[in-house]
Amino acid sequence: xxxxxxxxERILESARGSEEIEIYLSRGVDTEVRAxxxxxxxxxxxxxxxxxxxxxxxxxxxxxxxxxxAGSLDAEAIDDALRxxxxxxxxxxxxxxxxFARPDGVAPARLQLTDPSVSTTPLDExxxxxxxxxxxVRDGDSRIRQxxxxxxxxxxxxxxxxxxxxVRATYERSGAYVSVEAIANDGxxxxxxxxxxxxxxxxxxxVQKAANDAVSRATRMLGxxxxxxxxxxxxxxxxxxxxxxxxxxGSLSGEAVVRGRSxxxxxxGEEVASPLFTLLDxxxxxxxxxxxxxxxxxxxxxRNVMIEDGQxxxxxxxxxxxxxxxxxxxxxxxxxxxxxxxSAGCRALALLPGELDQAEIFARxxxxxxxxxxxxxxxxxxxxxxxxxxxxxxxxxxxxxxCEPVRxxxxxxxxxxxLLDVMYVGNxxxxxxxxxxxxxxxxxxxxxxxx
Amino acid sequence: xxxxxxxxxxxxxxxxxxxRGGEFAEVFVExxxxxxxMLDQRRVEELSSGRDRGAGIRVVVGETTGFxxxxxxxxxxxxxxxxxxxxxxxxxxxxxREIKLSDLIDYPSLAETAPGDVAKAKKIELLLxxxxxxxxxxxxxxxxxxxxxxxxxxxxxxxxxxVFAADHQVRxxxxxxxxxxxxxxxxxxxxxxxxxxGFEILTADAVAEAARxxxxxxxxxxxxxxxxxxxxxxxxAGGTGGILFHEACGHGLEADAILKQASVYTGRVGQLVASPxxxxxxxxxxxxxxxxxxxxxxxxxxxxxxxxxxxxxxxYMWDYLRARKEGRASSGNGRRQSYQHLPMVRMTNTxxxxxxxxxxxxxxxxxxxxxxxxxxGGQVNTATGxxxxxxxxxxxxxxxxxxxxLRDCNLIGNGPxxxxxxDAVASDFSMMPGTCGKDxxxxxxxxxxxxxxxxxxxxxGTAS
Numbered sequence: 001x002x003x004x005x006x007x008x009e010r011i012l013e014s015a016r017g018s019e020e021i022e023i024y025l026s027r028g029v030d031t032e033v034r035a036x037x038x039x040x041x042x043x044x045x046x047x048x049x050x051x052x053x054x055x056x057x058x059x060x061x062x063x064x065x066x067x068x069x070a071g072s073l074d075a076e077a078i079d080d081a082l083r084x085x086x087x088x089x090x091x092x093x094x095x096x097x098x099x100f101a102r103p104d105g106v107a108p109a110r111l112q113l114t115d116p117s118v119s120t121t122p123l124d125e126x127x128x129x130x131x132x133x134x135x136x137v138r139d140g141d142s143r144i145r146q147x148x149x150x151x152x153x154x155x156x157x158x159x160x161x162x163x164x165x166x167v168r169a170t171y172e173r174s175g176a177y178v179s180v181e182a183i184a185n186d187g188x189x190x191x192x193x194x195x196x197x198x199x200x201x202x203x204x205x206x207v208q209k210a211a212n213d214a215v216s217r218a219t220r221m222l223g224x225x226x227x228x229x230x231x232x233x234x235x236x237x238x239x240x241x242x243x244x245x246x247x248x249x250g251s252l253s254g255e256a257v258v259r260g261r262s263x264x265x266x267x268x269g270e271e272v273a274s275p276l277f278t279l280l281d282x283x284x285x286x287x288x289x290x291x292x293x294x295x296x297x298x299x300x301x302x303r304n305v306m307i308e309d310g311q312x313x314x315x316x317x318x319x320x321x322x323x324x325x326x327x328x329x330x331x332x333x334x335x336x337x338x339x340x341x342x343s344a345g346c347r348a349l350a351l352l353p354g355e356l357d358q359a360e361i362f363a364r365x366x367x368x369x370x371x372x373x374x375x376x377x378x379x380x381x382x383x384x385x386x387x388x389x390x391x392x393x394x395x396x397x398x399x400x401x402x403c404e405p406v407r408x409x410x411x412x413x414x415x416x417x418x419l420l421d422v423m424y425v426g427n428x429x430x431x432x433x434x435x436x437x438x439x440x441x442x443x444x445x446x447x448x449x450x451x
Numbered sequence: 452x453x454x455x456x457x458x459x460x461x462x463x464x465x466x467x468x469x470x471r472g473g474e475f476a477e478v479f480v481e482x483x484x485x486x487x488x489m490l491d492q493r494r495v496e497e498l499s500s501g502r503d504r505g506a507g508i509r510v511v512v513g514e515t516t517g518f519x520x521x522x523x524x525x526x527x528x529x530x531x532x533x534x535x536x537x538x539x540x541x542x543x544x545x546x547x548r549e550i551k552l553s554d555l556i557d558y559p560s561l562a563e564t565a566p567g568d569v570a571k572a573k574k575i576e577l578l579l580x581x582x583x584x585x586x587x588x589x590x591x592x593x594x595x596x597x598x599x600x601x602x603x604x605x606x607x608x609x610x611x612x613x614v615f616a617a618d619h620q621v622r623x624x625x626x627x628x629x630x631x632x633x634x635x636x637x638x639x640x641x642x643x644x645x646x647x648x649g650f651e652i653l654t655a656d657a658v659a660e661a662a663r664x665x666x667x668x669x670x671x672x673x674x675x676x677x678x679x680x681x682x683x684x685x686x687x688a689g690g691t692g693g694i695l696f697h698e699a700c701g702h703g704l705e706a707d708a709i710l711k712q713a714s715v716y717t718g719r720v721g722q723l724v725a726s727p728x729x730x731x732x733x734x735x736x737x738x739x740x741x742x743x744x745x746x747x748x749x750x751x752x753x754x755x756x757x758x759x760x761x762x763x764x765x766x767y768m769w770d771y772l773r774a775r776k777e778g779r780a781s782s783g784n785g786r787r788q789s790y791q792h793l794p795m796v797r798m799t800n801t802x803x804x805x806x807x808x809x810x811x812x813x814x815x816x817x818x819x820x821x822x823x824x825x826x827x828g829g830q831v832n833t834a835t836g837x838x839x840x841x842x843x844x845x846x847x848x849x850x851x852x853x854x855x856x857l858r859d860c861n862l863i864g865n866g867p868x869x870x871x872x873x874d875a876v877a878s879d880f881s882m883m884p885g886t887c888g889k890d891x892x893x894x895x896x897x898x899x900x901x902x903x904x905x906x907x908x909x910x911x912g913t914a915s
Contacts, residue, residue: 036514036711042793043539044518050503071503072522080502088498091571095494148713148834183713183834190715192834229681229915259491260594260630263637339485339501379828379841380861380911384630384639389678389860389911391830391839408837410863410911412680447913449680449863 002170004160011051011078012164019086020164022100022297024052025073026338028157031123035130035150043127049073050338054100055085061094069338097323101297103166106331108293108300109284115201118154118174126152129178129207136211137182137195141219145185148192153177154202161298169298175289176202177433178210184218191224191405193217194373198289198433217372221393224405227450233368233423234411234446235361235397238430240371241351242438248415249281249346249435250383252306254317254332256344258324263386263416264312272312273419278352279307281316281332288348289433296333296342304330306346307419318344349436354425358440361424363400365442370395370402371411386415409450413443421445455480455617456506458552460526461609464508465550468533469611471540473510473517475775476533476550477610479748480506480524481790486566487600490578498571507790508532511772512540520791552615555607558745561738562621562649566601569650574599577653581627581662588666591673593637594630597662599623601650606790608750616750622647622741622895624884627662631669638675640668641827641843645884645895647743668825668844675856678845678912684820685862685905686813686848690881691826693898695905696731697801697887698829698838699866700724704758705784705796706773708833715836715867716764724764725870728806728903731759733768735783735799741884742799742897749785749794756782758801759870770796788892798887802899806876810902813875815851821910822846822853823862828885836866839911861911869908877902 008023015021027049034042052069066089070077092098134150154176161169179196195214197206236244256262264272273279283292283301292301297319305313316332317325321344333342356364375391382388389412396403413421426440461478468476482504489496505522506529517539521532581597604620624645631638642661646652687695700716708714716724725731735744735753744753749771757765769777770785773796786797814822822845829840845857882899 039513040515040539042516042518044793045535045538046518046520046791048520048522048791065497067497067499069499069501071501071505074522077502077504081500084500088500088571091488091495091498091575093494093496095496146712146834148711190834192832226909231915259596260632260637339499341497341499375830375832375837376828376839376841376861376863379826379830380839380859382639382843382859384637385672385859386636387859389841389913391837391861391863391911393837407835408863408865408909410680410839410861410909412860412911412913447680447915449909449911451682451909 002160004158005162005168005170008160008162012162014082015164018057020056020100022054022163024159024161024338026050026157026159028155030155031126032151032153033127033130035134038131038135040127051078051081052338053081053085054341055089056100057089059094062096063098064089064092064094065098066092067341071338097320099319099323100163100165101167101299101319101329104299106300106302111284111286111291111293113200113286113291114156114172114174117201117203118156118176121202126202129202129205133178133180133207133211136208137180137214140211140215141184143184143186143219143222144182144215146183148181148183150180151178161294167298169294171293174200176200176205178205178207180210180214182214182218184222186222191218191221193221221405221407224393224407226408227396227406229450230448232446232448233365233442233444234371235365235368236371236441238428238438238440239432240374241441242432242434242436243374243377245349245351245436245438246434247381247383249349252315252346254315254321254325254344257315258321261384263384267312270312271310273307273310274422275310276354276425277307277310277419277422279349281306281346281349283348285348287431288437289431290348290435292347295331296335299329299331302331304332316344316346318342347435350429351425351439353427353429353439356424356426358426358428361426361440361442362397364424365397366400368397369406369448370397388413388415388418409448412447412449413445417445418443455482455605455607456524460529462550462552464529464533465609465611466547467530468508468510468537469548470546471537473512473537473540475511475611477509477608478506479606479608479790481604481606483602483604485600485602487598488574488578490582490597492594493582495575495578503789505790506532508536509793510536510540515539516793518793550611551613552609553613556616558618560619560621561647564650565621566603566650577658580655581658584659584662585627585629585666588663589670591631591633591670592629592666593632596628598626608748610750614750616746618746620647620744621649623650623652625653625658625661627665629665629669631673633673635673638669638672640665643884645741646739647741648739671856675858677914678857678860679910679914680912682907682909684817685908686817686820686822687903688824689879689902690883690899691823692903693802693883693900694826694829694840694885696803697798697898698831698840699869701798701801702831703833703836703866704767706767706769707796709767710773710776714833719764720766722764723762724867725759725762726873727762728873728876729759729762729870730804732757732804733798733801737800737897740800740882740897741895744799747783747785748787749781751781751783751785753799754783768796768798770794786894788894792892795890797889797894798896800882800897800899802882803876805878805880805901808875808877810877810879813877813902813904814848814853817848817904818850820848821857822848838866839863863909863911869905872906873903874906875904
């Protein structure tokens with residue numbers, strides 16, 4: 001048994017009378033290196049640990065719950081957190097739907113999500129990767145004027161969840177990333193491009209690919225113009241498509257639904273998307289960097305089909321939102337670290353791949369716009385009303401070919417409309433950090449605002 | 452109150468941080484307590500309390516910064532972190548250095564009523580009051596969420612130049628979010644109250660006004676039509692439009708982007724970069740505002756810095772590290788999210804000085820355009836200057852009159868171009884709170900301006 005779980009069980013022994021307690025403990029080690037002009041600009045190494053406590057009491061009128069957390073695992077911090085959680089509980093409204101998760105018998109997937117070589121790889125090798133990444137970008141094209149950041153980072157994180165209702169869960173995950181931001185200049189203007197490679201350990205990273213990506217994205221944007229406003233088909237690249245899926249995932253949260261904050265509410269069984277659109281949330285698929293054996297309440301993660309052939313099939317639930325909706329948890333509690341309480345959310349979204357590669361999609365679309373980056377997603381997308389308007393950069397598609405680069409434009413529609421207007425789903429799945437994988441996605445009827 | 456860590460310990464930790472030959476070392480010790488309460492559909496769903504305590508230590512050697520942080524505030528824990536941060540200094544050095552700190556400058560909190568002195572029952576009363584007021588605005592209000600949060604951030608910062616300062620930052624925030632449901636679907640309304648103050652800012656009247664504003668905004672938008680697509684004049688209501696300057700030039704005037712030549716404003720000090728109506732200030736001393744700081748997270752007192760004066764670029768914003776490279780003083784803009792983060796150049800309260808136009812006149816003199824009553828954030832690429840910001844409450848202007856409500860969308864432009872298009876600034880100045888994200892770190896900032904007009908900007912709607 002992991003020592004974190006043993007510690008969580010020890011804390012549970014302090015439960016008093018008929019109260020229920022849930023303990024979430026986490027611990028992690030992080031390394032971050034930024035290279036600049038062949039040297040280390042920043043090197044940061046750190047370890048952190050913390051506790052999140054929830055205390056619940058069942059009364060006649062329903063349960064009350066109180067929460068507290070601390071960024072430390074020392075005895076005093078843990079005692080303070082327990083005391084605060086108990087005090088906070090007294091002020092919560094009694095609610096018949098409030099409850100902690102009960103073990104539901106679903107067996108956790110067997111996943112190996114930690115690569116121990118993250119910890120054993122010498123620091124010098126990690127530094128060398130950041131320095132090499134910067135050099136490859138600078139040498140990648142004579143028009144690269146600057147490398148704004150060239151970063152290597154990795155982490156190993158572990159967590160334990162235990163409750164007086166019998167939940168016992170531990171999980172561990174490692175990750176390693178290189179990312180780089182390049183600025184290209186053609187003597188007239190500057191353009192930027194971003195490259196990334198992700199894995200569970202440094203040995204899985206492809207530094208050359210990240211560098212090439214940043215160089216080609218920055219250089220091919222040179223000479224970008226602001227086109228006239230138009231309505232057309234937009235082809236989102238895998239990264240921007242992943243962002244779209246993550247937004248859709250937010251509205252598939254059972255919590256948003258029971259709170260009356262999702263445009264999908266009351267639409268189960270309806271055709272909400274193109275028949276080409278089958279969306280899964282599957283944290284048991286180890287290709288997702290966000291894969292996990294257990295959810296944020298310590299229940300086994302499972303594969304959930306959200307939208308199948310365009311038909312809305314399900315929402316994801318944690319314990320409380322499931323009870324409100326009259327159903328059971330889908331093992332989809334997410335929590336934002338020690339300070340966050342569990343809530344329902346998608347963790348590992350992916351579309352079932354289509355049959356076309358990107359070039360074939362361009363050929364079929366004929367004329368449109370290829371979207372390579374999004375800005376203002378948090379300010380221009382309203383997941384409740386569905387209004388969608390974001391800044392983009394990309395390239396025009398003419399006669400099935402990528403043509404001139406474009407910038408300083410927005411693309412707009414509504415999320416509801418965009419799902420129905422999906423024309424092609426690519427076979428070029430890219431596994432990315434975050435809660436969604438992505439692939440090329442063609443959507444018609446997009447309003448482009450330009451000059 | 453007793454110091455988080457004793458002076459002699461801090462001196463020994465700094466000495467150890469420099470034992471391998473670094474040129475500068477800093478210890479930042481932080482003890483932050485937070486509490487939050489959330490009301491959803493009249494249910495008090497959750498009260499949460501948290502405490503985070505620890506120290507971040509950095510060592511600068513040439514162009515390299517080493518950083519480590521620890522939650523262990525014992526001398527042993529701090530020395531271990533100092534050694535980890537010092538590992539970037541590879542050449543050895545002269546052993547443990549003797550560091551002498553100057554006398555502690557201890558800045559007082561502005562809070563009249565500290566969060567810890569407020570009964571939890573009193574907080575809940577306010578949440579329910581906001582819910583009552585919001586629902587009384589109309590039957591179409593289908594969902595109300597109210598959140599109250601406060602934080603007390605005590606920190607001490609000491610460095611090898613002898614700087615030794617402590618601050619006690621109390622921040623209080625109250626948000627009302629409403630959903631209205633009508634035939635055409637759901638619409639949202641949102642209002643924040645926030646200040647670097649205590650509970651005294653949350654009067655029953657202030658809370659009711661926020662609740663009313665959020666509810667009316669959602670109800671009004673039920674009749675909203677799609678926003679236009681393309682270039683139109685834009686009138687920004689007082690307060691909210693400060694985000695325009697935050698994105699159009701604020702980030703591009705941060706010295707870290709400048710020194711890396713990753714900003715369109717590099718090398719442009721002294722030049723005209725904006726309309727002569729633009730005088731832009733970043734002001735850490737704006738008392739009680741959301742981005743207020745008595746002292747920044749590097750121990751430098753907050754200050755009022757003029758960035759653009761009558762359209763001419765006067766200066767950038769600086770933290771310790773970037774100022775040191777240029778042989779000048781920091782402008783008090785070195786900030787960090789927590790002890791677990793390295794400081795960098797950040798804005799505080801960024802605002803446009805008032806002009807002398809009349810707000811109503813500006814609208815009356817706009818034949819066709821968009822009136823933006825509230826903005827919801829934005830994003831910029833500092834290297835190209837392209838930026839967006841989102842409107843969350845907006846109306847069409849037709850024949851000098853504010854008419855139909857518009858659905859949410861982003862506006863897009865290029866910073867240096869849009870700054871030239873400011874063609875009227877009124878005198879009804881106000882400020883808005885926001886959260887600024889950069890390089891993975893979030894800090895509280897304020898934005899401000901009076902009602903103003905842009906002669907044209909690209910509206911990212913769907914209506915032709």
